[in-house]
Amino acid sequence: MKCLRVLVLLLLAVMLTGCGYNSIQKQDEVVKAQWSEVLNQYQRRADLVPNLVNTVKGYAAHEDKIFTEVAQARSRAGSIQVTPELANNPEALAKFQAAQGQLTSALSRLMAVSESYPNLKADGVFQNLQAQLEGTENRIAVARNRYIQAVQQYNSLVRSFPSNLTAKMFGYQVKPNFSVENEKAISAAPTVEFGNGTPAPTASAH
Numbered sequence: 641m642k643c644l645r646v647l648v649l650l651l652l653a654v655m656l657t658g659c660g661y662n663s664i665q666k667q668d669e670v671v672k673a674q675w676s677e678v679l680n681q682y683q684r685r686a687d688l689v690p691n692l693v694n695t696v697k698g699y700a701a702h703e704d705k706i707f708t709e710v711a712q713a714r715s716r717a718g719s720i721q722v723t724p725e726l727a728n729n730p731e732a733l734a735k736f737q738a739a740q741g742q743l744t745s746a747l748s749r750l751m752a753v754s755e756s757y758p759n760l761k762a763d764g765v766f767q768n769l770q771a772q773l774e775g776t777e778n779r780i781a782v783a784r785n786r787y788i789q790a791v792q793q794y795n796s797l798v799r800s801f802p803s804n805l806t807a808k809m810f811g812y813q814v815k816p817n818f819s820v821e822n823e824k825a826i827s828a829a830p831t832v833e834f835g836n837g838t839p840a841p842t843a844s845a846h
Contacts, residue, residue, distance in 0.1 A: 660803025
């Protein structure tokens, strides 16, 4: 009886492997890893905001409205509780995207303020922060695109026969992805212009 049970388990393992169990597991881990990288890059941007705002304030202290907008947008983005389940919840993911998109817009307006303050534009600290922000936005775009591709591959796998049978058996469901509308909103990196013909410094790799 014991031998029969072991044989059944072995046969079941072989059947599951043939039905994509290992592939689903592997792709699910890829999605999780890419999601972590997306969060890391958004956090990197959030960490830049205070120094950027304080530097601008040194030259444009009366620009209260934009400072308030940036602070509120950063606060909204930071108030979203990021859990492993967030990426699997369409509504929560949409709110996360919207909050990040609002911070992107606020930062774009903050960058535009520098056009009215030549001394600010010439400030070495500000130029360095601009370069870091530009580099971070590029890294966000790369991480987000890799995540989108990973989710697309995972969703295709769990929908395809016969791996869809294995997915259903073990509770693997289709994952939500960045929507087209929100994708456009958060993919627009803040414009970094110096206006004097000097190219922006290259962001150092971290």
